[in-house]
Amino acid sequence: MAALTLDDLDHHLLDLLQRDASRTLRDLGEEVGLSPSAVLRRVRRYRTSGLLSHTVAVLDPRHAPEVVLAVCLVTIQEDSPEHGRLFRRRLLEAPEVQQAYEVSGDYDYVVVLATVGTGHQNEIAKRLFQQDPNVKRYTTLFVLDPLRTGSAIPTRRP
Incomplete structure (x- = not known):
């Protein structure tokens, strides 16, 4: 599998997801300047590539x-x-x-x-x-x- 190439928006979006993956696609999109559907496409690409392995709740x-x-x-x-x-x-x-x-x-x-x-x-x-x-x-x-x-x-x- 080819290495996933990340642009500045990807890095920003991944940082946001790691901090709080419960945010809506709309909220994430507003933060990075993309439409909710564009955010969803990127998140699906992260999952397909294996970069985003799973989403969990983190307990303190x-x-x-x-x-x-x-x-x-x-x-x-x-x-x-x-x-x-x-x-x-x-x-x-x-x-x-x-x-x-x-x-x-x-x-x-x-x-x-x-x-x-x-x-x-x-x-x-x-x-x-x-x-x-x-x-x-x-x-x-x-x-x-x-x-x-x-x-x-x-x-x-x-």
């Missing part, structure tokens, strides 16, 4: 007092393609995994978990990490204060 964890956020740093024993596929599939299937990244450096993966209480967090860590013989070690960092959460990514340099 500070207002969900039972939620426990944790960042897990994971080191894998053997980095074979089969082990990697199995580990990745387990991460992708676990709804508690909010984010997962394969990284460079001392760790192989960074995994962000959201659970309800520490008991639930321990359950999930055991299932994802402790019971996997290919996980050499993992470290859990509990989030004490979620200063800033979000999922917006830049589409161009400022």
